[in-house]
Amino acid sequence: MKKFGVGIIGCGAIFGVHAFPLHTIENVEVKAVCDIKPVAREAAARLFNCDAYEDYHDLLKRDDIDVIHVMTPHYLHAPMVIDAANAGKHVLSEKPMSITIEDAKAEIDAGRKNNVTIGVISQNRYNSASVAIKEAIDSGSLGKVVGQRILLAWFKPNEYYQNSDWHGTWDKEGGSLIIDQSIHILDLARWFVNDEIVSVQATIDNRNHPVIETEDTAEGLIKYRNGVQSVFYATNNYTYNSPVMVEIHCEKGTALMEFDRAVITYRDGKELNVLNNPNDVLNEAEYQAFFNQSSSQTAFQTLSKWGVIGAPVTMPITWKTPRPYWGITHIKQIKNFYESLTAGVQPDITAAEAFKTQEMICAIYESAKKHKPILLNQTKE
Ligand SMILES: NC(=O)c1ccc[n+]([C@@H]2O[C@H](COP(=O)([O-])OP(=O)(O)OC[C@H]3O[C@@H](n4cnc5c(N)ncnc54)[C@H](O)[C@@H]3O)[C@@H](O)[C@H]2O)c1
Incomplete structure (x- = not known):
């Protein structure tokens, strides 16, 4: 090999x-x-x-x-x-x-x-909850997707930006809430629909982070070629990192992904529950052994910060x-x-697959800055 x-x-x-x-x-x-x-x-x-x-x-x-x-x-x-x-x-x-x-x-x-x-x-496409929803939609058991609602309410204190030499800037981060945090849930939502986006209309604002020039709040409407309408709201102004959520409304039921679980509910009353199991993904003891055997304090602190090992070094508990x-x-x-x-x-x-989400992210910013809907993929009609 x-x-x-x-x-x-x-x-x-x-x-x-x-x-x-x-x-x-x-x-x-x-x-x-x-x-x-x-x-x-x-x-x-x-x-x-x-x-x-x-x-x-x-x-x-x-x-x-x-x-x-x-x-x-x-x-x-x-x-x-x-x-x-x-x-x-x-x-x-x-x-x-x-x-x-x-x-x-x-x-x-x-x-x-x-x-x-x-x-x-x-x-996050590899989380068990995401995989279960993708499979349910692609199998056709839920019927056609008709709509989506997406919610992200997280917490980023001003210190998060003050401690970074690039976050919170247009030239280095390219935005904040949308391009850095919301990109994960927006990518999942787009992947679930799996069709071309035809228009994006969005607003962005900075409501509570005077130390940055970029956005901490956004909302919008994304329309797909197959008629799906996706609505989203995102903010970094909440008081903790609450469970991120996307609900997919389908002809024969709904698929709800909330943080670490998927609940797929069929109109006939059948319900499927799937929970992400971190032990399926990482062996915490192996992680700890790898980083402890080295003198790499940077990496060790990184994993603590992510909540992967032990208690966070300096982060508030809500971050973890x-x-x-x-x-x-x-x-x-x-x-x-x-x-x-x-x-x-x-x-x-x-890169070609990631481009579809990048196009959506860039269209959200363009729409917000120009105060008008941005049309995408129009020439392929
Ligand atoms: N997938 C995820 O869930 C996830 C989570 C966190 C961060 N990220 C992404 O990872 C990337 C890095 O984020 P981070 O949180 O580690 O940032 P960071 O600021 O902690 O680390 C960036 C590193 O790049 C180095 N750097 C800057 N300019 C450089 C250059 N010219 N040459 C070599 N090194 C240079 C910096 O010195 C720094 O050590 C970003 O794209 C971020 O969005 C992804």
């Missing part, structure tokens, strides 16, 4: 969530890491006993690296993905693909031109609560990516 040499660009908060899967996949070896912050790259390099670079271009020059993971601030995704593809590397990028639609297209073009695979993280059940399925997507590379097939979530 081919062994893939891996390079990681960006060793910040999300690093540990990629590091553990990479450590567990048999035909993967992390050869080098890169971060502009010496503390971050040195801690990450110690974890894998590998080389560390300050400039990612140097990492891309290595012949023994086949795959690059991009885990940097949003505005750097497109240039790094494109440079990696041009260097002949496969890429797995954190969400979002990019800040602009033009950059997202350029990533797809770079992948095709260089005949490399580009994957984009959207790990949802994490053990929602958003820890990276391990499944990363395995799918490497299994696909090994088999010579496309992974589940390619």
Whole structure:
């Protein structure tokens, strides 16, 4: 079996969530890491006993690296993905693909031109609750989808932004609530409908975060070619990270995904309940052993922050609560990516697939800024 040499660009908060899967996949070896912050790259390099670079271009020059993971601030995704593809590397990028639609297209073009695979993280598609709903809809047992309602009410204190050198900025994060937090539930909702979006009408506002220039509240209406109407409301102004929710209204019943569970209710009275089981995804003891055996405090703190191990170091308790059940399925997507590379097939979530959600995200911002609906995919009528 081919062994893939891996390079990681960006060793910040999300690093540990990629590091553990990479450590567990048999035909993967992390050869080098890169971060502009010496503390971050040195801690990450110690974890894998590998080389560390300050400039990612140097990492891309290595012949023994086949795959690059991009885990940097949003505005750097497109240039790094494109440079990696041009260097002949496969890429797995954190969400979002990019800040602009033009950059997202350029990533797809770079992948095709260089005949490399580009994957984009959207790990919540692998949660048991998400899979159960997708299967129920695709099987046809619920009949046609007719509508959706989506709710995200989370908590982000001003300190979350003040402690970051890129969150809360248009040029580096590309927005906030929609492109960073809501993207997960909006991607799931779009994946459930699985049709082309024809129009997006939305508003955004900043109601309670004076320290940032981007949005903390948004609402909108998304219309699909098959007639589905999707309504959403999202805010980072709630008092804790409450369970994220999407309900899919179908001809023969409803599918409700709330945080860690799916409830599929048929009109004939039948009901199916599915619960995400974190133990199916991660072995907490193995996680702890991996990070404890290293001197990587950065990675250890990352996982604590995510609520994956132990108590959070500095985070309020409300930040920790949802994490053990929602958003820890990276391990499944990363395995799918490497299994696909090994088999010579496309992974589940390619750049072309992620583009459909990126288009929706960019249209939400465009609609809000221009105060009018944005029409998509109109030429294919
Ligand atoms: N899928 C998820 O659920 C999830 C959760 C959290 C974060 N993320 C995504 O992961 C990405 C990173 O987020 P984070 O929370 O780890 O951010 P972070 O700020 O903690 O880490 C980013 C790292 O990138 C490094 N960096 C910045 N510029 C660089 C450059 N030119 N070269 C090399 N390194 C550079 C920074 O020094 C920092 O260590 C974002 O795209 C974010 O949206 C995804």
